[in-house]
Amino acid sequence: MSAIGALGRRLYRGEVNVDFVGRYKLWATLSGVLLLISILGLVIQGLNLGIEFRGGSVFSFDKPAASSIADVRDTVEAVGGHQVIVQEAGTRWRVTTQSLPEQGVTKVADAISAKYGVPDNQISKQIIGATWGGEVLNKAIIGLIVFMIAIILYLTLAFEWKMALAAVVALIHDLVITAGIYAWSGFEVTPATMLGFLTILGYSLYDAVVVFDMIKEVTAKLGTTAKMTYTEAANNALNHTLIRSLNTSLVAILPVAAILFIGTTLFGAGTLKDLSLALFVGMIVGTYSSLCVATPLLANLKEREPKYLAIAKRVHANRVAASKDAASPGKAKGKEPAAASTSTSGSANGSVATGKRKKR
């Protein structure tokens, strides 16, 4: 049985125990580097905003008999028009490109008249403003800020403020990294991309909330006599929902991956690619962040509470004593909490530990 196969089997049965929370330093470094790169990208490269945000140039001319949308698009793109949109407007073609300088406009007009024999004075050239400019963008940003506040309030009520904070940090983490990828790749940011960001926003929070709900349930059982620390309990909960997280992510990412694949291979540029890239990256980062950013951050915040400090101290003392007794060196961090756990998964492990051991 290959290692991957074995892993698959364990995943299938839901028996994994990865120390996510304990490795927060690794995650912090990884996320820190990713965030730094992203922010650098946003600052140095900036986002390649589409004509919906920046406005553009519009050409319109009578439709010659032998011309098609693809045809016109190729003609305009060949002379340097970017983000070319060709529309039929009655008996005319309407071509929208990124804002062009004066020479650019002349070049496009020349190309059109050369190709289709339309006299230059019959090509109307206009400048179009942003449909997603000022007001629309401002209101969307205001909406986002209000949403963040509403979410913090809601999660504080449903859980507690530390969870709310951790979830929102993870959310911002996801959005910044996704935006960073757009900055570095130079992919055009269109309204479709923005809507993709919104989907990520919902997805990232949704994922974090499901994980936190389980953490809340598991850690609620930690009394003063608890045999594991908050960090370990949180980790336990995380492993408990790991299957769910992975399954959910897979199920959500599969359609997006299909769209991204078809969007890039079959169509090159366009809405499909813009949107699905944002979703694809955002969902992967979202899954990662709910496991490796939100939860470790939460555990770190919680461990500072006197109650959990006390538990951690006592658990540690017990462990030292136990390891001396058993004279078993080495790190047992991963299995001990599970073996001694009072949590759901722990007791499950204890109660059905028969016979299965031989399977592997």
Place this chain on the structure above:
Amino acid sequence: MLLALLVLILAMGGVMALQKAFVPKFGLDLAGGTTVTLSPVTEAGAAPSQESLDLAVNILRDRVNGTGISDAEVAKSGDNIVISVPGAGQKEVVGRLGTTAELRFRQVLAVAPAVIAPSPLPTAPATPAPSGTGTPKPGASGQPSSTAKPAATAKPATSATPAGRALSSALTAPTPAPSTSASGSGKADKSAKATPAPSASAPSGQPTAQPSDDPMAGVDLTGVDPAVAEQFKKIDCTKKDRGQGVQDNPDKQLAACSKDGDARYILEKAAVKGTEVSGATSGVDSTTGEWIVQVTFKSKGASEFAKTTGQITSAPQPRNQLAMVLDGLVISAPVIEEPIPGGQARISGSFTQKSATDLANQLKYGALPLKFKQSSIEEVSGTLGADQLRGGLLAGAIGLVLVVFYCLLYYRGLGLVAVASLVVATILTYSTVVILGHNANFRLSLPHIIGLIVSIGITADSFIVYFERMRDEMKEGRRSLRVAVEVAWARARRTILIADAVMFIAAVVLYFLAVGGVAGFAFAMGLTTLIDIAVVFLFTKPFVALLAKLPFFAKGHKLSGLDAERMSREAPAARTTVPQEG
């Protein structure tokens, strides 16, 4: 539960069948639409200020896309404004957008018919032509005698129009002159305090016939600016262009025509301006059954309105009428019977449902700071080729098939439940989108479609949460499947609701605060969240409970997804071999 869902699906299917609407409506990017270019008309051709253009863009955006789900776009283009509305054949809709919608309330100083009849008809006040429009108690209002008062507060209201001519115009015109009533809010007494002034009624105490071609005859010009009086004489209200769209100066008197061109007015300076309107709704008058627009004022406007109505109510005919002037035309001029406090006014005047709704929207979203003319109007094709839509749908379908395979592979028998739930979610989503498309003008753009496909994927998470809970319960070994189904549901339900609430808050906040495409997308997001909850509660859970009774699942058949191997974990000791990298 399952029955409730079935009823829901059948009901939606029924609505679709009734409306013969089986295909959703698409947005600008996919279906194309109508594009209109509005050019500002300024005095002396001066360039309009950027601020007023920006303001106009915002107002137009609200007007064209007030609900935020119709995927319309508004952009500045130099000094022009370009509006794109999805769907062909929207010329009429787009055409109406550019109206300024400047509403002013002005006291009537003088009234005259638009057409001077060559030979006056005999006095005929006895046939008041009870048109019903605006008269709360038809038949009573036309009587000049005080014996037939429609309501305690109503006096026979009469316009100063010479009776014979007014009557003839009322008889010839299929729709009588717009008659209007204004009523105070909060009064249970629905019979209007201000009786409309149907032009067909005879003025009491005035000569019943005025055989004169002079519109000024019998008109009291005290306090009227001579220049305006001169205009009043000359104005031709029978012309098609009778002054609509002219920006009137609120601080000056005005000579204006009625909307239908039947009468001309001299009007006092504006008493209340449209900027004081805080809200407007359209509805049907419960007494007369005609469409009306109800206007609510801001506090300053409300007190102005109360003051004005208080002042003019005691004035002689026709100066006790308050005209509502919209874009230079008098849309109605009801007699004010008593002061109207409360800051609400009713506008009536041969509205249709469409025109009443339009007017309410125009008033609600404010008057345009500039006057516009349509410089071009054209139908445009979609910005995206049909290939993009096909590609998106194809990719989405492939993705969903992969999801189905994965669910079946991983959850085996339970996977069937997941797949069935996804199918139900898809059906619900599709029919909701179709119904909303045809009834609320919800337009699907490509991002929406991708978003919906993705959200159907996210819907699957609810099942996964539930299934994992079930397996946890069974792993603990204490529970039979039938108990586990219920216990796990109680726990999973909480998780699902909390997580969906987050999505829903996101959707609601963005829908109400954002504009344009963001609002539309947020709407779709909220929709799918609700559908998710509906599917899990009404379908997945009852279906699983049903299946739990089958031996195939209850006994843990190998293919049921609940087999013994699956339900157990390895002993803790075996865990040490688990690679930490996971």
